[in-house]
Amino acid sequence: MIELNFEKMGGLVPAIAQDASSGDVLMLAFMNRQAWEETLKTGMATYYSRTRDSLWVKGLTSGHVQQVREIRVDCDNDTVLLKVDQVGGAACHTGYASCFYQKVEGEELVTVGTPVFDPKEVYKK
Amino acid sequence: MIELNFEKMGGLVPAIAQDASSGDVLMLAFMNRQAWEETLKTGMATYYSRTRDSLWVKGLTSGHVQQVREIRVDCDNDTVLLKVDQVGGAACHTGYASCFYQKVEGEELVTVGTPVFDPKEVYKK
Numbered sequence: 001m002i003e004l005n006f007e008k009m010g011g012l013v014p015a016i017a018q019d020a021s022s023g024d025v026l027m028l029a030f031m032n033r034q035a036w037e038e039t040l041k042t043g044m045a046t047y048y049s050r051t052r053d054s055l056w057v058k059g060l061t062s063g064h065v066q067q068v069r070e071i072r073v074d075c076d077n078d079t080v081l082l083k084v085d086q087v088g089g090a091a092c093h094t095g096y097a098s099c100f101y102q103k104v105e106g107e108e109l110v111t112v113g114t115p116v117f118d119p120k121e122v123y124k125k
Numbered sequence: 126m127i128e129l130n131f132e133k134m135g136g137l138v139p140a141i142a143q144d145a146s147s148g149d150v151l152m153l154a155f156m157n158r159q160a161w162e163e164t165l166k167t168g169m170a171t172y173y174s175r176t177r178d179s180l181w182v183k184g185l186t187s188g189h190v191q192q193v194r195e196i197r198v199d200c201d202n203d204t205v206l207l208k209v210d211q212v213g214g215a216a217c218h219t220g221y222a223s224c225f226y227q228k229v230e231g232e233e234l235v236t237v238g239t240p241v242f243d244p245k246e247v248y249k250k
Contacts, residue, residue, distance in 0.1 A: 002229060002232065002233070002234055003233065008175070014139050014153055016150055018150055020155060022148075023147075023148030023149075024148075024244075025141060025143055025150065025197075028139055028141065028199065028204045029155075029201065036172070040150055040229070044146065047138065047173055048135070069231075070228065071228070071229035072150075072225035072226075072228055072229070072237075073225065073227040073234055074153065074224040074225050074227070075218070075219050075224045075226070075227075075230065077227075079153045079224070081150050081225045092200050093160075093200070093207050094200050095198070096214075099199040099200045099204070100197035100198065100199050100204075100206045101197075101200070102197060102198040102199070102200075103195065103196070103197055104127060104165070104196035104197070104198065106193075107126065107127065108126055108127070112197075112221050120133075
């Protein structure tokens with residue numbers, strides 16, 4: 001198994017998900033060792049949720065999973081870049097394709113683009 | 126000033142630098158509030174170095190600064206995406222264009238691409 005440096009962040013590494021086709025950066029999340037190993041094993045982007053303190057297979061609730069096409073590791077082995085196919089076309093729980101839908105314009109954050117799905121429909125309770 | 130959530134990571138937010146032209150993800154670093162404000166003010170990517178515990182204007186030593194073309198903020202205001210022009214063509218201190226020059230192939234990390242510069246030349250002491 002490829003060894004990452006989990007020490008710097010107390011057991012975690014940041015993981016960037018990038019759309020394999022468009023090159024758009026979709027989101028940033030964190031992986032612990034188990035999330036990293038599950039991602040390698042299953043080919044599905046798996047993160048560690050800090051708020052829920054648990055493994056998090058991205059898209060398991062919404063169906064919007066991330067199929068991993070390529071994995072890159074940075075120069076000091078403490079950050080991961082996943083190139084993914086984003087099922088459903090949206091990575092963000094708000095319905096936007098990318099979590100980075102807020103653009104800095106002067107002193108303000110302006111929303112860019114329109115949601116791909118309606119969260120109320122997708123996350124029915 | 127646009128307010129980010131620095132609480133989650135004890136005063137820091139992760140910041141991703143992406144090449145504004147190619148869309149390649151160049152590196153990930155961290156910003157404290159001061160680094161964020163300096164980046165907004167100067168238009169030069171400025172990070173916070175955890176190892177040196179100091180502000181870090183990217184490229185100040187090598188000349189390979191990052192001119193910020195666009196700034197995106199994610200859905201919960203705790204991660205930044207900088208779209209930059211990478212002066213010198215390389216973001217990584219190893220001389221590679223991107224820090225993510227290691228690709229996972231099976232059980233191994235394989236180097237992708239060739240360095241743009243020789244670190245020994247750039248970081249003369």
